[in-house]
Amino acid sequence: MTAVRDVDVLVVGAGPAGLAAAARLAAAGAGRIEVLERERRAGGVPRHCAHGGFGTLARPLTGPTPARPLTGPALARLLTDAAVRAGAAVRTGVTALDWAGPLALATVGPHGHETLRARAVVLATGARERPRAARLVPGTRPAGVYTTGELQQAVHLYRQPVGARAVVVGAEDVAHAAVETLRAAGTDVVALVTDRPRAPMAPLRAADARLRRGIPLLTRTTVTELLGHGRPTGVRVRRDDGRTAVLPCDTVVFTGDFVPEPELARRGGIALDAATRGPAVDGRLRTSRPGVFAVGSVLHAVESAATAVREGAHAAAAVRDLLAGAAGWPDGVPVTVEPPLRRITPNRVAPGDTLPHLLRTASPVTGRAALHIAQDGRLLHRRRLRPGTAVPHRTLRLPADWTARVDPRGGPVRVWLA
Amino acid sequence: MTVTARGPLPRAPYDVAVVGAGVVGCAVARELARHPDLRVALVEATDDVGQGTSKANTAILHTGFDAAPGSLEARLVREGARRLAVYAAESGIPVEPVGALLVAWNEEQRAALPRLAKKAGRNGCHDTRLIGPGELYAREPHLGPGALGALHVPGESIVCPWTTTLAYATQAVRNGVDLHLDCRVTRVRRHGGERGEHGGQGEHVLGTTRGELRARFLVNAAGLHADTLDRELGHRDFTVTPRRGQLIVFDKFARDLVRHILLPVPTALGKGVLVAPTVYGNVLLGPTAEDLPDKRATGSSAEGLALLRAQGRRILPALLQEEVTAVYAGLRAATEHDDYRVTAHPGQAYVTVGGIRSTGLTASLALAAHVTGLLAEIGLEPGPVREVEPVRMPNLGEAFPRPHQRPDLIAADPEYGTLVCHCERVSRGEIRDALAATIPPRSPDGLRRRTRARAGRCQGFHCGAAVRALFEEAAASREPANVHRREATA
Incomplete structure (x- = not known):
C-alpha cells in the first residue's frame, strides 16, 4: 500500500515562484510546508541561466542587494537556501505524478511511492520552449x-x-x-x-x-x-x-515561444485560460479548484524571475488566509483580451484582488494608445499607455484598482487597446 | 554474444548471412538461432537494428483483413499476426487490441463497406461488423461530423515496433547470432560456382565497408535496398520505389480523444490517412503516400504536414487543438508488384525477401519461418532445433505497468524511482539497463527508441542534456575494442 502523509501546504516545483511561496509560508509559521522538485537540484530555470540580470529581486529575501549582479545559478541557490532556512522541506528528485484526491498528490521518488495530502496546493510547474516538432518545421531529424x-x-x-x-x-x-x-x-x-x-x-x-x-x-x-x-x-x-x-x-x-507546463493542472481538471494555456487564476492566484493556487511561469509563459518571486509571495498571503479559515472560494469573472493583446494574468477577477495584471501584446502598438476595460458594455477603466511601451518584448502592468468596480455576477470583462 | 560495430569481420565463413537488421532480418536471424549448429551473421549498414522502415511506420499489428486474398502477403500477415500476438505477450512487447473502425465519410465509401467485410472474411477475418452512425459516434464521440457508418475490425491492434525488432535481435544475439553493425554491403561475389555444381558448396563473399564476410547461404532482407542487392546477384525481379509516409505524433493529452484505430476506406488513390492511438499514449496522424526516387528522403515537408492536418481536422477536429510532440517520415519498400517478392534461388544458395511494404512488422515472424523453410528447400541443413530462451523486454507501453509505477522494483532498486525524462517518465534505472543491454544503443536516438527518454512533449528541453550525459558516460566507459561481450541484463 502506498504510504500517506499529511502536510499543510504542498508546493509543486522549486523554481523562483514555488520557492518564494514556500519561504514566505514557512517564515510565517504556516505549518509544514513541503516543496516537490522533480529535478535533482532546486532552483528551476535560473539553474542554467549563467548570465546576469537576476540582481535586484533577491533583496527582499536575502537582505541588502549583493554588490555584483546575480546570475541565475546564484539566484537559484539564494532562493533555495531562503526556503530551507525558513523551515520549508525542499525535496528534490520527487515527481508529483497525479492527483490522489482534491488536495492530495501521488508522488514517486527513489524512496518509492507516497501520497501527500495537504490543506493547500501551490502549482509552480513552470514553462518550457516549444520544440522544433511542435512548431511544425519540416525536414530531416538530425541531432544538434x-x-x-x-x-x-x-x-x-x-x-x-x-x-x-x-x-x-x-x-x-x-x-x-x-x-x-x-x-x-x-x-x-x-x-x-x-x-x-x-x-x-x-x-x-x-x-x-x-x-x-x-x-x-x-x-x-x-x-x-x-x-x-x-x-x-x-x-x-x-x-x-x-x-x-x-x-x-x-x-x-x-x-x-514559451508554453506553460500545466500537466498537473490539466490532469486535475483545473480550468485553463484560453490565451495563456496555463491555469486560470484570480488576483489572489486561486485556480478553479478550491485550495489549489498557481504561481509563476505556468500562468504566463514567460515573465521574469522577479515576477515569479512576487507571485509566490503574493500567493503565500492568500494561502495563509485560507489556512486561517477564510471562507469562500469565488469563481471569479473571466477577463479576456482582444488582439493585438495576447494575454492577461490574472485572468479572473474576484472581490478583494490587489495583484497588478500583466499583459502582453503580440505586435508593437504605435501612437497614443489606451487600455480599455469594460464589462457588459460598461466601461470600468481607461488607462493611457506611455508611447513605446506596448511592444511584444515588454510587460504591460495594470494596477488592480479597477477590479472593485467589476460586478461579480456580471459577464466577462473585456480588455482592449484603442 | 557478439555485437560488433567496427574493425574487421570474422574470417571463418558463416552458414548464413542475413543482410539487413530491420524487423524482417532480425526475425529471420532469430528463427535461424533456433538451430545451434548454424553459424549466422546479421549484417546491418547503420549503427542500430530497426533503423529504416522498421522504426518509422504506423505501429499497427494488422489482421490482414484488406490484403489481396490468396496472396503470399495475405497468408503471412494472417499467420504473422497470430504469432506476434503470442510472442509479444511472452516477451513484454506492448500490444493493445484496440480494434479498428473503417469510417465511411460518403455514400460511395459506405457502399464499399460490405465488400470489404466480405474480403475480410476471405482473409480469415470473420469477426468484422458493419455499424451505423449511432454506434460509431457512441464508440468515438470526438469523431468529426458527417460520418455515415463504419466497418468494425476488432482484431486490429497497436504495437511497439522498436521493442519488437529489438526483441528479435536480442534473442538472436543471445543465441549465437553475430550482429555486425555499421557494415554496409557494397558488393557480392560467389566463389566456387553454382551450388551443387561439381558437388561444390560454393560461398558468397560479401564486400562490406568493414571488409569481407563469407557465407554459404545469403538472405536479402535489405528493405529499401533489396533491389540493389538483388541486382548484385544478377536478378531484376523488382525495383523498389520508396513510398514516403509522413506522420504526426500528437501530445498525450490527445489520447482520450480516440479509442480505436480510425482507418479510411481504401480507394484507388491508396489507403489514405489514419488516426490511431499509440502504445506510448500518444495519437498518430498519417501517413502520406508519396512515391520518391530518393531512398534517403526521410524528411517531412510543409505540404505533407498541411495535408495531414487538413485530413486530421476532418476525422478528429479536437486533435488539432493539441500540441504536436513529434513529426517523422518513413519510407515503405514499395515495388511495381502487388505482393511480397520472396524468392529462393537454389543455384545461388540465396533467398530474396523483397517488397515488404507496410505489413512487414505484422508478418515478420511468419516471414521468418517461411524464409527458413525456403533455405532448407534449397539445401541448408539446419541441424537440430531447440526452443530459444524467451526474452523479457523493458515495457514501454502505457497499458502495462511502467517501472516507475512498480513499488517492488523501486524498493529493490531506487534508480527506478528516479525519473530523468519527465514527459515520458523514464527512470535512471531504465536508461542504465538499456545502456548495458545485449544490444546497447549507439546514439541518443537509439536510447530513445529503447526507453522513450526525450521522446515526449518537451523533446529534451528539460531532460535532453541529462540523458545525453548518461549516454556519453556509458559510451566512454564501453571498452573501445571492436567486439563487445557483455552479460545479459535486460
Missing part, C-alpha cells in the same frame, strides 16, 4: 537541434560540446541568452532568424548582437526546412518576399 533550455543545460551544467556553427531561430530576449551560451561553448552564430518585421527584443540587445558580435539578424524570415542526416548541414529559409537561401550550420537552436 536544441531549445535554449536544453542548450543552456548542455553547456553550463554538463559541459557538453555543441557544434561549430549555429543558426538561432527566434529573436526574443531569450535568443540573446542562446547567443551568449553558444559563445561560451565556442560556437559561431551564423544568424538570428525571425519571421517578425523587427526583433521582438530590447533594441539595445538587438543592436548588440548585430553591431558588436556581427551576427546578422534576418527579419521577415521563416525556417522552412532542416537539412542533413545525422547532423544538420543547414537550414533552408524563406523571406516574406519569396526569396530562399540555405544557411549552412551544424547546430540549430529554437528559442522562445
Whole structure:
C-alpha cells in the first residue's frame, strides 16, 4: 500500500515562484510546508541561466542587494537556501505524478511511492520552449537541434560540446541568452532568424548582437526546412518576399515561444485560460479548484524571475488566509483580451484582488494608445499607455484598482487597446 | 554474444548471412538461432537494428483483413499476426487490441463497406461488423461530423515496433547470432560456382565497408535496398520505389480523444490517412503516400504536414487543438508488384525477401519461418532445433505497468524511482539497463527508441542534456575494442 502523509501546504516545483511561496509560508509559521522538485537540484530555470540580470529581486529575501549582479545559478541557490532556512522541506528528485484526491498528490521518488495530502496546493510547474516538432518545421531529424533550455543545460551544467556553427531561430530576449551560451561553448552564430518585421527584443540587445558580435539578424524570415542526416548541414529559409537561401550550420537552436507546463493542472481538471494555456487564476492566484493556487511561469509563459518571486509571495498571503479559515472560494469573472493583446494574468477577477495584471501584446502598438476595460458594455477603466511601451518584448502592468468596480455576477470583462 | 560495430569481420565463413537488421532480418536471424549448429551473421549498414522502415511506420499489428486474398502477403500477415500476438505477450512487447473502425465519410465509401467485410472474411477475418452512425459516434464521440457508418475490425491492434525488432535481435544475439553493425554491403561475389555444381558448396563473399564476410547461404532482407542487392546477384525481379509516409505524433493529452484505430476506406488513390492511438499514449496522424526516387528522403515537408492536418481536422477536429510532440517520415519498400517478392534461388544458395511494404512488422515472424523453410528447400541443413530462451523486454507501453509505477522494483532498486525524462517518465534505472543491454544503443536516438527518454512533449528541453550525459558516460566507459561481450541484463 502506498504510504500517506499529511502536510499543510504542498508546493509543486522549486523554481523562483514555488520557492518564494514556500519561504514566505514557512517564515510565517504556516505549518509544514513541503516543496516537490522533480529535478535533482532546486532552483528551476535560473539553474542554467549563467548570465546576469537576476540582481535586484533577491533583496527582499536575502537582505541588502549583493554588490555584483546575480546570475541565475546564484539566484537559484539564494532562493533555495531562503526556503530551507525558513523551515520549508525542499525535496528534490520527487515527481508529483497525479492527483490522489482534491488536495492530495501521488508522488514517486527513489524512496518509492507516497501520497501527500495537504490543506493547500501551490502549482509552480513552470514553462518550457516549444520544440522544433511542435512548431511544425519540416525536414530531416538530425541531432544538434536544441531549445535554449536544453542548450543552456548542455553547456553550463554538463559541459557538453555543441557544434561549430549555429543558426538561432527566434529573436526574443531569450535568443540573446542562446547567443551568449553558444559563445561560451565556442560556437559561431551564423544568424538570428525571425519571421517578425523587427526583433521582438530590447533594441539595445538587438543592436548588440548585430553591431558588436556581427551576427546578422534576418527579419521577415521563416525556417522552412532542416537539412542533413545525422547532423544538420543547414537550414533552408524563406523571406516574406519569396526569396530562399540555405544557411549552412551544424547546430540549430529554437528559442522562445514559451508554453506553460500545466500537466498537473490539466490532469486535475483545473480550468485553463484560453490565451495563456496555463491555469486560470484570480488576483489572489486561486485556480478553479478550491485550495489549489498557481504561481509563476505556468500562468504566463514567460515573465521574469522577479515576477515569479512576487507571485509566490503574493500567493503565500492568500494561502495563509485560507489556512486561517477564510471562507469562500469565488469563481471569479473571466477577463479576456482582444488582439493585438495576447494575454492577461490574472485572468479572473474576484472581490478583494490587489495583484497588478500583466499583459502582453503580440505586435508593437504605435501612437497614443489606451487600455480599455469594460464589462457588459460598461466601461470600468481607461488607462493611457506611455508611447513605446506596448511592444511584444515588454510587460504591460495594470494596477488592480479597477477590479472593485467589476460586478461579480456580471459577464466577462473585456480588455482592449484603442 | 557478439555485437560488433567496427574493425574487421570474422574470417571463418558463416552458414548464413542475413543482410539487413530491420524487423524482417532480425526475425529471420532469430528463427535461424533456433538451430545451434548454424553459424549466422546479421549484417546491418547503420549503427542500430530497426533503423529504416522498421522504426518509422504506423505501429499497427494488422489482421490482414484488406490484403489481396490468396496472396503470399495475405497468408503471412494472417499467420504473422497470430504469432506476434503470442510472442509479444511472452516477451513484454506492448500490444493493445484496440480494434479498428473503417469510417465511411460518403455514400460511395459506405457502399464499399460490405465488400470489404466480405474480403475480410476471405482473409480469415470473420469477426468484422458493419455499424451505423449511432454506434460509431457512441464508440468515438470526438469523431468529426458527417460520418455515415463504419466497418468494425476488432482484431486490429497497436504495437511497439522498436521493442519488437529489438526483441528479435536480442534473442538472436543471445543465441549465437553475430550482429555486425555499421557494415554496409557494397558488393557480392560467389566463389566456387553454382551450388551443387561439381558437388561444390560454393560461398558468397560479401564486400562490406568493414571488409569481407563469407557465407554459404545469403538472405536479402535489405528493405529499401533489396533491389540493389538483388541486382548484385544478377536478378531484376523488382525495383523498389520508396513510398514516403509522413506522420504526426500528437501530445498525450490527445489520447482520450480516440479509442480505436480510425482507418479510411481504401480507394484507388491508396489507403489514405489514419488516426490511431499509440502504445506510448500518444495519437498518430498519417501517413502520406508519396512515391520518391530518393531512398534517403526521410524528411517531412510543409505540404505533407498541411495535408495531414487538413485530413486530421476532418476525422478528429479536437486533435488539432493539441500540441504536436513529434513529426517523422518513413519510407515503405514499395515495388511495381502487388505482393511480397520472396524468392529462393537454389543455384545461388540465396533467398530474396523483397517488397515488404507496410505489413512487414505484422508478418515478420511468419516471414521468418517461411524464409527458413525456403533455405532448407534449397539445401541448408539446419541441424537440430531447440526452443530459444524467451526474452523479457523493458515495457514501454502505457497499458502495462511502467517501472516507475512498480513499488517492488523501486524498493529493490531506487534508480527506478528516479525519473530523468519527465514527459515520458523514464527512470535512471531504465536508461542504465538499456545502456548495458545485449544490444546497447549507439546514439541518443537509439536510447530513445529503447526507453522513450526525450521522446515526449518537451523533446529534451528539460531532460535532453541529462540523458545525453548518461549516454556519453556509458559510451566512454564501453571498452573501445571492436567486439563487445557483455552479460545479459535486460
